[in-house]
Amino acid sequence: MKVARVHPANHPLTGSVLCARDKSLSHRAAILAALAQGTTKVSGFSFCEDCLSTLSCLRQFGVRIKTYPDVGKVVVESGGWRELTEPEDVLYAGNSGTTARLLCGVASWIKGLTIITGDASLRRRPMRRVIEPLSLTGIQIGGRDNNRFLPVFIRGKYPLTPFEYRLSVASAQVKSALLLAALGADAPSCVREPFASRDHTENMLSYLGIRLEREPGRVVIHPPAKPLKARDFSLPGDVSSAAFLAAAALMVPDSGIYIQDVGLNPTRSGFLECVSRMGGQVKIHNLKEEFGERRGDLEVAFSSLRGVSIGKEIIPSLIDEVPILSVLATQAQGVTFITGAEELRVKECDRLRAMYLGLKTLGAKVEERSDGLIIEGPVTLHGGRVESFGDHRIAMSFAVAGLIAREAVEIVDVDCVKISYPEFFDHLQSLGCKRVEFYESEEEGEKSCL
């Protein structure tokens, strides 16, 4: 298993990087391109492992996809959503919850049998949340252990029964699975959510001409009367990846960095709002909007930070940034309360537990609660060896912690950064963090399971 040893940054981070492309939008662009008739060019596609899982599953539905990783482009050719065919084999979603759940929605109106599975981490993540609502469409759907987990089978049909469903958790994956399924219904369907989760699927469906009625907490989707026509997408960078670089610059003294072309959809950029409440200096430049998605450049400078309360209303908009926010909190003056974040327990690992254990190892003042963390700062972290539990966001959070610790931080199992951000260590290096070493550890992977 690969271990990274990250040494304290002995000088400021400076320079400019093009933000890694957006994973969430890349999944959706590929899926929607597969549903549209014709050829779609997706530029700014993320070639992270999760998005590659989506591409390989879509190919199994008979979609033709060419990839050009050097220029960040994917070309998808499809006969349209009524032409997708029953896969010959089980679909493998790898580590990607987004792939598994969104494709459950797509498979609902593909006649025949679709079976979806994933890696050991994904097979532990909850699937009832998509199985239950999708069964309202009249299809046969079920999963292992009384519908709790993958593998999930779907016996699709067309047309589907329209539905009205209120989500109990604010999950963009579940909402998106339902919206994708609703395309195959013979009348409008309605999805409600308790708090706003990211609305990329809605923005992209509108761009493709699907009629949506949107208001806070509620969306009504009208199935298309005619085939969807292919339209190209140019995707922005991933604010969830930018968050690691931004956090590093906020904490390493005298740093000043520039991150180009970051996606700034307000339902997704709670991290920036939170950083600004903490007193972090982040300026936005060159703000623009494409297919309903805001994007711009971020200028981030070393800042003195203060503790804040992060509650359940804002959690969906920074759900993947809680681990790195908890590292920032160790350097903030006062107490940071993170509550309403119990969803983190069912991600690639139990992220609340993983952050608690790792931060404790590094000497942080941290308490674990069932739905969050309480962190008191500022504390000078010391060096140590921490586990990523095979979770990319945990690995990158502790790599950033290593830059501001007194001694080196070793992160066990760092290969997982490829899941969302393969360029992570190269970007750190280009901003001046050259003191990172990698080595293979003898230890077995067994330990890395939370």
Ligand SMILES: O=C(O)C1=C[C@@H](OP(=O)(O)O)[C@@H](O)[C@H](O)C1
């Ligand atoms: O829809 C998406 O692209 C995602 C939604 C979130 O998951 P949930 O919908 O489970 O909250 C997030 O954690 C995940 O990284 C990507």
Ligand SMILES: C=C(OP(=O)(O)O)C(=O)O
């Ligand atoms: C939770 C994540 O992704 P997914 O749910 O798609 O596995 C993530 O990227 O942090």
